[in-house]
Amino acid sequence: MRLLLATRNAKKLVELRRILAESTSVELVGLDDVPPYPEEPETALTFEGNALAKARDGVRHTGLPCVADDSGLTVDALNGMPGVFSARWSGRHGDDAANLALLLGQLGDVGDEDRGGAFVCAAALVFPDGREHVVRGEVRGRVLREPRGVNGFGYDPVFVPDGFEISTAEMSADEKDAISHRGKAFRAVAELLGA
Known part of the structure; x- marks a missing residue:
């Protein structure tokens, strides 16, 4: 089966291909592999709402089964933010350096014991x-x-998962896939595809 991952993020494609290869024979393609279509902006206030809207869009425009994700960092001291705004927290979509700088600036006075998140x-x-x-x-x-x-x-460079002393940016791809939020969600998708 050919499956569309509704993203242009090459790193997400690589990650999902690794996870799907463990248990399925699905051919995964990204948005750059299908004819272009108008992508709706992410306007839902939940990760689930944004993911579902993107996946429905992909099916409607390509006729392929589609998986889409929305992910981000929720920080307890920021009342769950940046949350669904993670990729554009600094005001520029996908500017990882600016997003990290803004987040670290916002948490500058927050004690280590209060820097929890997910x-x-x-x-x-x-x-x-x-x-x-x-x-x-x-x-x-x-x-x-x-x-x-x-x-x-x-x-990834500023997040240390519970039970670890290294950031997710210090982990190998296999280590990160085994415990990561996206790894958990994509493995659940792989189970659905295998069922």
């Missing part, structure tokens, strides 16, 4: 016949005072 991922799987599934993955941890590591993307 990476959250909602993944929606929508089929052309109308079947829809939404799954959620989450990993709790804490936000560092400065970035560490060069792997991953987004907020």
